[in-house]
Amino acid sequence: MPDMDELIVTSDGSMSIRSRRFGETYHSHHGAITESMLVFIENGLKAVPAGLSECFIFEMGFGTGFNTLLSCLYKDNLKIVYETVEKYPLDSAMWESFARSQWPEKTPERFLFEEIHRAPWNQMIQLSEGFSICKQKADLLEISLPASHYHLVFFDAFSMDAQPELWNEKVFSQLFTSMRPGGILVTYSSRGEVKRNLRAAGFMLERLAGPPGKRHMLRATKPFIKETI
Numbered sequence: 372m373p374d375m376d377e378l379i380v381t382s383d384g385s386m387s388i389r390s391r392r393f394g395e396t397y398h399s400h401h402g403a404i405t406e407s408m409l410v411f412i413e414n415g416l417k418a419v420p421a422g423l424s425e426c427f428i429f430e431m432g433f434g435t436g437f438n439t440l441l442s443c444l445y446k447d448n449l450k451i452v453y454e455t456v457e458k459y460p461l462d463s464a465m466w467e468s469f470a471r472s473q474w475p476e477k478t479p480e481r482f483l484f485e486e487i488h489r490a491p492w493n494q495m496i497q498l499s500e501g502f503s504i505c506k507q508k509a510d511l512l513e514i515s516l517p518a519s520h521y522h523l524v525f526f527d528a529f530s531m532d533a534q535p536e537l538w539n540e541k542v543f544s545q546l547f548t549s550m551r552p553g554g555i556l557v558t559y560s561s562r563g564e565v566k567r568n569l570r571a572a573g574f575m576l577e578r579l580a581g582p583p584g585k586r587h588m589l590r591a592t593k594p595f596i597k598e599t600i
């Protein structure tokens with residue numbers, strides 16, 4: 372059917388989905404897990420200050436739940452409260468088939484992935500020791516976020532070409548306000564316009580080496596004092 376999403380296998384062997392609605396894949400076709408691990412775990416989760424006892428994470432775009440799963444698997448001793456928003460949740464047939472293709476055997480990762488997808492929407496629950504999650508079924512543009520709350524933001528929208536309404540200064544300013552001073556936002560994009568809009572919102576930027584197929588990615592930090600010039 373022309374409006375159905377389809378499962379794809381990416382270059383590192385991990386699964387992703389091609390969205391018919393947006394005409395893009397949920398992850399890089401050069402490797403879904405490789406991309407999520409570098410952008411969100413190594414340059415995000417592993418970059419939060421050592422000694423933090425509890426980390427509040429906000430993810431833009433829950434999608435397949437890969438970033439959630441990897442955060443839960445690689446959190447070490449960090450306690451995580453994970454909030455994520457998703458406007459177009461995958462239906463159960465899609466995420467179940469995704470899980471079977473990614474993990475043909477019933478591995479602990481598959482079990483956790485399924486638990487994450489079965490978790491109720493719009494409710495904070497404790498998924499495992501030290502990992503609580505609230506998946507909000509909503510449009511990022513219509514929710515309000517708490518002020519000075521998040522230590523870490525995963526900005527994982529489809530590209531600026533597909534979703535120009537999500538990569539602008541207004542959205543980044545809302546995220547900036549929702550973050551604690553010193554908090555970081557990571558995203559796979561390093562486009563000039565994205566950098567300008569993040570800077571205009573008040574962030575300090577670092578351009579880091581990107582995952583396969585992308586030269587760079589961005590890490591944006593909320594300074595302790597907002598630059599006014």
Ligand SMILES: C[S@@+](CC[C@H](N)C(=O)[O-])C[C@H]1O[C@@H](n2cnc3c(N)ncnc32)[C@H](O)[C@@H]1O
Pocket residue numbers: 396397398407431432433434435436437438456457458459460509510511512527528529530534
């Ligand atoms: C690039 S995909 C990434 C998904 C996810 N992080 C993953 O690892 O699979 C972007 C996600 O954002 C969701 N999305 C798009 N527009 C949105 C909006 N306005 N509010 C909330 N979610 C949105 C899409 O449905 C999709 O699941």
